[in-house]
Amino acid sequence: MTGQDTGDLVADVVIVGAGSAGCVLAERLSRDPGREVVLLERGPDRWPGPEELDLGRLPIGDDSRHAVRHDTDLPGLAAARGSAIGGSSAVNGAYFLRWHRDDFASWPRGWDLDRIESAYDELDGPGGTMGVSPVADDELGDAGESFERYWAARADARPPEERWPVTGVNRVHSNRAGSLRRTAAEAYLSRALDRPNLRVVAGCEVLGLDTAGNAVTGVRAARLSVSAGEVILCAGTLGTAHLLLGSGLDVTGGHDHLGAFEHRGLAVFYRRRRPAASDMVLPTVLHTADAFEIRCYRDDLAAYIAGLPAVGAMVEVTSMRPSPVRLVDADARVRLEFGEMGPEVAESMRAHAGAAADMLNSPDFADIVVPGSVSVADVPGFSQHCWGTMPMGERTDRLGGVLGVRGLRIVDGSILPSGGCSGPHATIMMTAVAIGDELAGLR
Ligand SMILES: Cc1cc2nc3c(=O)[nH]c(=O)nc-3n(C[C@H](O)[C@H](O)[C@H](O)COP(=O)(O)OP(=O)(O)OC[C@H]3O[C@@H](n4cnc5c(N)ncnc54)[C@H](O)[C@@H]3O)c2cc1C
Incomplete structure (x- = not known):
């Protein structure tokens, strides 16, 4: 070479x-x-x-x-x-x-x-x-553990070894x-x-x-x-x-x-009580019946990307329909x-972002999230896809x-x-x- x-x-x-x-x-x-x-x-x-x-x-x-x-x-x-x-x-x-x-x-x-x-x-x-x-269970990090615990009561989950994803939680x-x-x-x-x-x-x-x-x-x-x-x-x-x-x-x-x-997504930000342990950026996701992927990032992306300003840890609500x-x-x-996302997708995205904010404000995340720190981004971003x-x-x-x-x-x-x-x-x-x-x- x-x-x-x-x-x-x-x-x-x-x-x-x-x-x-x-x-x-x-x-x-x-x-x-x-x-x-x-x-x-x-x-x-x-x-x-x-x-x-x-x-x-x-x-x-x-x-x-x-x-x-x-x-x-x-x-x-x-x-x-x-x-x-x-x-x-x-x-x-x-x-x-x-x-x-x-x-x-x-x-x-x-x-x-x-x-x-x-x-x-x-x-x-x-x-x-x-x-x-x-x-693995011990690689989920605190946010991933809380995310899976929260959704366990509300959605199906794929056994982690199974290779085809499901509507529900996908490790x-x-x-x-x-x-x-x-x-x-x-x-x-x-x-x-x-x-x-x-x-x-x-x-x-x-x-x-x-x-x-x-x-x-x-x-x-x-x-x-x-x-x-x-x-x-x-x-x-x-x-x-x-x-x-x-x-x-x-x-x-x-x-x-x-x-x-592209896949367009809305970030739901929060401040962490303490920094997350370093490991892979995205340990677990939820796939919804209306084709959203709710991504539980481990930390602020600034912890992963040099030069990025810190904006807070996040959960991202991404429409997997083609935008x-x-x-x-x-x-x-x-x-x-x-281009514009269709109004129906934009509306569902806001609704899922609201549900993600509720999750972050729930008792499952009480040890992780600084109270009052949860906020939804104004404008959707995009995946690198x-x-x-x-x-x-x-x-x-x-x-x-x-x-x-x-x-x-x-x-x-x-x-x-x-x-x-x-x-x-x-x-x-x-x-x-x-x-x-x-x-x-x-x-
Ligand atoms: C930061 C980032 C994070 C991502 N995270 C994930 C993830 O976790 N999971 C997931 O499913 N997807 C993820 N993706 C998307 C996924 O990685 C890509 O969709 C996939 O790798 C694209 O594969 P590809 O073969 O189409 O292109 P690439 O893998 O991008 O390969 C294109 C290659 O062509 C070379 N090239 C381009 N133009 C020229 C030229 N004119 N002459 C010579 N060489 C050229 C480039 O340098 C590159 O090496 C991510 C993408 C990015 C950028």
């Missing part, structure tokens, strides 16, 4: 982005020694180390070498993304929950539940690649090795690095796609270009959108932006412009091949054809495993 390559390379496949999906694809496609694979990653050559992977930190702050920020139209809020070998899996919250089975009802033919389950099993099953385990499952998050690079890329037909070039931001008519023939970076039979964009929803918007290809339906989706966001090209990175610009079955085929364009495939958050009731990480990786198997002829 090197950050020094220059010149013109020729490959069968060039993959852009060594993130959650790109590492899986690189491993799968390089299994055939006759296939020359080049993997390009903008993040630095140095793999994230223990200080970045510590579950007690989110390394997306001002000092981060392994993250970039995208501007948004929400005052004071930026979108962060991993820029590293491992991509966002190297900087995220290490919450690794499957979606609910019903979330796949609208996926295109070929995505049956047996296939989905076996791809998830590879990741989170016993001995699975991502080292997934449920948060978070986490991809980790001891106290460090386990990344897609460690799980997949590391075992392929010594293959002579795989070349990984880090510190290499792809600046554009080479096209000829409606075909993509390669990619360009500052120091190097790669001609390839197929270009696979795994640059994450935001990185891939930037390359698509600058490509001149007709993928926007004539618009100057790409439409995508619209436009990705508009702006200089080096796309900017996120949020943007997805769905190039959905399978609509703009791409069921394996991410871009419809109407030869030589271009997308395998990352862009191609999710629906939203899910849990965070996207496990499902993006599941998608990459299933597509990688099929492209590699393993199924």
Whole structure:
């Protein structure tokens, strides 16, 4: 692996982005020694180390070498993304929950539940690649314990070992090795690095796609270009959108932006009587019947992210229904412009925030919360989950091949054809495993 390559390379496949999906694809496609694979990653050559992977930190702050920020139209809020070998899996919250089975009802033919389950099993099953385990009772922290005690009397709970989530309390499952998050690079890329037909070039931001008519023939970076039979964009929803918007290809339906989706959420803040013990940021959540995820964060996010002002510990009430966001090209990175949430969602969000405030003011939280300190944010924020610009079955085929364009495939958050009731990480990786198997002829 090197950050020094220059010149013109020729490959069968060039993959852009060594993130959650790109590492899986690189491993799968390089299994055939006759296939020359080049993997390009903008993040630095140095793999994230223990200080970045510590579950007690989110390394997306001002000092981060392994993250970039995208501007948004929400005052004071930026979108962060991993820029590293491992991509966002190297900087995220290490919450690794499957979606609910019903979330796949609208996926295109070929995505049956047996296939989905076996791809998830590879990741989170016993001995699975991502080292997934449920948060243990003694890792819940005081807020997590009180949260689960409060909801035990009011909602169902999934047994912590069960891997499919339920409507009710879902103890978070986490991809980790001891106290460090386990990344897609460690799980997949590391075992392929010594293959002579795989070349990984880090510190290499792809600046554009080479096209000829409606075909993509390669990619360009500052120091190097790669001609390839197929270009696979795994640059994450935001990185891939930037390359698509600058490509001149007709993928926007004539618009100057790409439409995508986010999870919007309202924070319910409180002051803690004493600081929380350090551990993973989000130990337990409640999934409601009307598709909200009530997230019990362990502490103030300022305890996890360098440079973030302290605002208080929080419970977040997040609508898992897709909320619209436009990705508009702006200089080096796309900017996120949020649309209005529907009035019904906004109203339910306020009602759930009220219920979360009641919980924090209840006797179950009396030892944790400073009396009178609970407050609900004025404006909803968003999760770092943007997805769905190039959905399978609509703009791409069921394996991410871009419809109407030869030589271009997308395998990352862009191609999710629906939203899910849990965070996207496990499902993006599941998608990459299933597509990688099929492209590699393993199924
Ligand atoms: C701070 C944070 C916390 C999160 N927490 C959770 C969580 O706890 N649970 C959960 O389910 N989800 C979480 N997510 C979301 C989840 O991590 C992502 O949805 C998922 O990792 C995206 O995978 P991907 O393969 O689509 O993209 P990424 O993993 O982001 O990979 C894209 C890769 O492409 C590279 N790249 C981009 N553009 C270029 C270019 N032009 N040239 C070369 N390389 C390029 C990037 O550097 C990156 O390495 C979080 C996200 C963030 C940012």
